[in-house]
Amino acid sequence: QVQLQQSGPGLVKPSQTLSLTCAISGDSVSSNSVAWNWIRQSPSRGLEWLGRTYYRSKWYNDYAVSVKSRITINPDTSKNQFSLQLKSVTPEDTAVYYCARESLTALFDYWGQGTLVTVSS
Amino acid sequence: DIQMTQSPSSLSTSVGDRVTITCRASQSINSYLNWYQQKPGKAPKLLISAASSLQSGVPSRFTGSGSGTDFTLTINSLQPEDFASYYCQQNYISPWTFGQGTKVEIK
Numbered sequence: 001q002v003q004l005q006q007s008g009p010g011l012v013k014p015s016q017t018l019s020l021t022c023a024i025s026g027d028s029v030s031s032n033s034v035a036w037n038w039i040r041q042s043p044s045r046g047l048e049w050l051g052r053t054y055y056r057s058k059w060y061n062d063y064a065v066s067v068k069s070r071i072t073i074n075p076d077t078s079k080n081q082f083s084l085q086l087k088s089v090t091p092e093d094t095a096v097y098y099c100a101r102e103s104l105t106a107l108f109d110y111w112g113q114g115t116l117v118t119v120s121s
Numbered sequence: 122d123i124q125m126t127q128s129p130s131s132l133s134t135s136v137g138d139r140v141t142i143t144c145r146a147s148q149s150i151n152s153y154l155n156w157y158q159q160k161p162g163k164a165p166k167l168l169i170s171a172a173s174s175l176q177s178g179v180p181s182r183f184t185g186s187g188s189g190t191d192f193t194l195t196i197n198s199l200q201p202e203d204f205a206s207y208y209c210q211q212n213y214i215s216p217w218t219f220g221q222g223t224k225v226e227i228k
Contacts, residue, residue: 047165047208047219064216065122098164105171106212107155111164 002026004112018086022099029075030055035102038084042095089119127220133228140196142223144209149189153213159206
């Protein structure tokens with residue numbers, strides 16, 4: 001059974017970097033048949049896909065245009081996890097952040113527990 | 122990006138009722154449409170993929186239909202555990218996008 005366990009701070013100051021980690025069990029971050037995503041949810045934006053990392057003989061990343069200049073998603077094969085970094089945050093980045101596994105058919109079939117991140121001084 | 126529009130945004134209903142939620146895509150997405158259920162404080166849970174394929178373990182009172190731009194999620198004989206929010210998501214073309222959600226509340 002695949003499980004995703006999120007960790008990271010719940011409070012980030014404006015202009016700083018939001019950093020979250022998603023630890024994977026029951027699957028591999030290097031799997032050739034899935035992708036590893038970050039999605040956030042807020043009352044104003046609803047569910048918003050942020051980006052993903054995946055391995056197909058080499059590593060790839062895709063990012064949402066809305067955050068492309070600020071986001072980095074990295075795999076960590078030694079710890080079987082992946083991370084999200086979002087730079088220069090503002091209060092508009094306040095949201096519940098989820099990691100999720102994406103199947104080959106682009107279904108989000110496993111999700112982390114969610115982390116409420118508040119951007120405030 | 123493909124815009125997904127759900128209606129209604131919320132509805133009040135009773136146990137045993139039939140509920141219909143619609144989702145419209147801003148362009149044709151064939152049958153690349155998924156439905157998720159979300160309960161308060163929890164992550165979304167995949168219910169239906171490819172517009173009408175029920176995921177393993179999901180009760181048969183949930184049905185999905187549609188293709189192209191118009192889709193429907195129907196819940197027959199609503200049960201207490203079905204009071205939740207429901208979201209559609211297109212997986213036709215990246216970036217994957219979600220509807221704004223429909224909250225099903227107890228009348």
